[in-house]
Amino acid sequence: MTTATAAVAPHWDQTALGFLAHGKSTPAHLEAALSEDPDFALGHAARGLFCLLLGRRELIGTAEQCWKVAVASAQNAPITRRETAFVEALRAWLDGWPSRSADILDSALVKAPNDALLVKMVHAIRFVLGDATGMRRSIETVSKSYDANHPAYGYILGCRAFALEETGEYKAAEAAGREGLDHAADDAWGLHAVAHVHDMTGNSENGISWLESRPASWAHCNNFGYHVWWHLALMYLDRGDADKALVLYDTEIRRDQTDDYRDISNAASLLSRLEIEGINVGGRWDELAHLSDQRAEDGCNVFADLHYLLALLNGGRRLGAERLLTSLRERALQQGDLARISKHAGVSTGAGLEQYRLGNYASAYTMLTAARGDLFQVGGSHAQRDVFERITIDAALRAGLSDEAEGLLHDRAHKRGAFDSFAERRLAVCERMRKASLIMEDERLRATPA
Template structure:
């Protein structure tokens, strides 16, 4: 549709989101580039197209252009949460943590009110606080902004699982927060439609100590891998090995977690999600290596992460544990 009607904003957005969920970063960027010549400031909605392009650029690590394009989009429509989100991603990937906190805090009156996507930008703010070591602030955001009440919305539950898993990896006591989250995931366990979500459901189950149900998710991913369609590839290539690794981690089988996660890190884009979301695989692998006494493995992957994010406080603290 977008080929014949490049100004069909809904078609462009749906294709953009489809590319994201399918883990197709180059197409996510280039699909928007192909329609951009049909847009300019005189066309309503141009800012939204720029916001999508900014995110596509960010996911292809073109950070300078992504940030500039995101700010161009926000100059046209400061309430665009997707353009805000694209800039937030750049700041997270470059570990410009103070800049990220200032940016999202200063603009929250633009992107947060009456916006169903606000929880995800709050999640990004939480990531900055996790990185600088202010885990209490991250927990406060979880309680008041990311998941202030039980919700069955998958995107919200994914962010909640990802935040609690990060904090748990760092040894933070998240209290009883896993229990209601696992309860919200429970009715969706047999959907088996998107391996990325299934693995986040499994995190909640492991966190809540519901390991038998976590095993069920692993079995469902194995079934999904045998079926046809896009999700079969996602489940088989990344989802099932990751689920096994997460379950092993929950059982304190850290060698098993390393063995499952290490081979899939560099193909994890096939799984969908963003760089920031998939960073959870690396963090889990590093923590498993540290707990297994495999400091050379932990140092190996931390070195890679610190080259990408040299100012990361989290990376520096983890590297100190390798000494």
């Protein structure tokens, strides 16, 4: 890398390892590197990409400034092709094309497969885009370049585990995630990839044991730690222990009540799932709605928007919900990846969530299913997007569309690999609705004229 002093190197190494481990100390290591060399172009470009990954409107200006400093630094001291890729990737995302940003970084990986931070950056951007196939392709391209002698080997296995899980290779995903932790005990991403496998295969008991036996693997985390707690709460809910899920919500998932979109998403998703199960969540929506109201027009991430919308609708912030929906519709008319995602998945899903909250369940079902095939584009994981699947199925049942609900349940199980408790309970409801319909259609039970 290009830098005025070798003193940058140890801080940069810790930045890379921190990013791989989702460590809360990562920003401090990066700032230490930049303080050693204020013209460290690679550091500024990475900082800009970190800002954009956070999905906050106020950080776009910061990311723009990072790009300008990186470009100026590169003009003063020419940088390598690999470093240039980071700068170009930052520009592409700032211009509205994170997909191009990921492509640029993937191209750089061809000549620099051992750069683990580069691998993780591609992985993170494609995750935001819901591009599971791209994540899998990227990680498989570089996997053979890593072995136990590489300091990032365990983290690379964790990335591979998650990519395998998101593309349905559950057995291989679990094996890779477990092996990764043998080499990097703080690989929270690999730990959570195995938790995803348990979620997708309906194995909540083993999932609970897996997470609860390894608390040290995510104790060091930034807000990603809240997400791991969220996974644990989902497993307790699947087991039927809603009280435990609520305790985890209060004591861990919303312990700090931040307005980070990932934290809001964890919370809104869990509360929605609880309410679908008939659980009274009290006034917990109020706090989320208040924070989401201030983010209603951020427009940085459709996944974030849809979770803000859940909070606004359920927290009674009608005007905030309208502002967010208007922003989605306006964005769908623009250019760039966000416009495409808003048009294909965001607008219809947002409208469906609004209709669901209003009690117009047939309309909600129609709108939600219209976007269902494209919903992966909003980003996140299968497990995270499953809240929208559950709402769609619940809308169908409430609208009396038992056949449609059953079809969704079977399709969901096919994609996930198994029926979970949620599906089993709804299939029983579908069966009762079918029997009731047959009884109502029985001519022998109809009243006859006197």
